[in-house]
Amino acid sequence: MSLIARSVRNTARVASTSLRVAASGAPSRARGVTQAVTRIDSAGSPTFARRAYATASSEASTIDPTVTRAFDLLESGTRALEEGDLAAAAKLYRESVEVKETSEGWHNLGNCEYHLQNKVAAVEAWGKSIELQPSADAHTNLASAYVLDNPPKPALAIKHLTAALELTPEDPEIAFNLAAVLESTGNLDTALTLYKKAQSGGIERAAQNVRNVSAKIIGQRAKEEAAKESAQ
CATH class of the missing domain: 1.25.40.10 (Tetratricopeptide repeat domain)
Structure with missing residues (x-):
């Protein structure tokens, strides 16, 4: 991440x-x-x-x-x-x-x-x-x-970044970092929301992350739909 x-x-x-x-x-x-x-x-x-x-x-x-x-x-x-x-x-x-x-x-x-x-x-x-x-x-x-x-401890990182964001909800750096850890654990929807928050808060590099995670979500949903169709 x-x-x-x-x-x-x-x-x-x-x-x-x-x-x-x-x-x-x-x-x-x-x-x-x-x-x-x-x-x-x-x-x-x-x-x-x-x-x-x-x-x-x-x-x-x-x-x-x-x-x-x-x-x-x-x-x-x-x-x-x-x-x-x-x-x-x-x-x-x-x-x-x-x-x-x-x-x-x-x-x-x-x-x-x-x-x-x-x-x-x-x-x-x-x-x-x-x-x-x-x-x-x-x-x-x-x-x-x-x-x-x-090894990294993403669950504990998520716990503390979530607490940090609750204390300072408008901090775009914290939103970005929490999004990065969530993305690494596969929590793409919440990660996308937070990347967008970081982008709107002035973190320019978040724009690329928004595009990347959006593409991952589309790909993931396409696979899920294909799996459903093959199971029918």
Whole structure:
């Protein structure tokens, strides 16, 4: 099967304001944070961009030191990731979730472990991220890992891509990738629907897949009709 775009969505997720909670349960003042977003360039190397995120604030002054420590380690891990030091980033993300488990910490750790070729650890980390807070990226990464596994595990890939599409139904890349896995398992009608969705969402290469799968469906139905006629 031919999947589109990245084999793993390399998005370093940063904890939201909800991580900084006062002991009383009220949100405390949180400083703005940045998120490292990696994309794979044509040479296969990660490139980094920065995206600023605003955070809410209040006058609460008491901060849970455990949450603060986990948040700071998460930020340090993202800085290491931006500098291209995967091993250091993985260490910091692991320290963060050991202090306080967060969906963001586990997600980022999974990304690092995957690129460090620790695929079992990556799958475990993404699974923990989803347990805490489901995200389309974590589901997509798990699906990619299962597709690229030896042997591939298409049923698990379909499960996670379906969950990802439910979370972000307008994402054409997820629709395309789910269609590709479904096509490989012979589920042509649903694959065709999803390829069309991907095409309408701007995935140009999906047009060829629409034609190919349409031809397969026509051929399959012609064989079924011929079999019925010969059985009469």
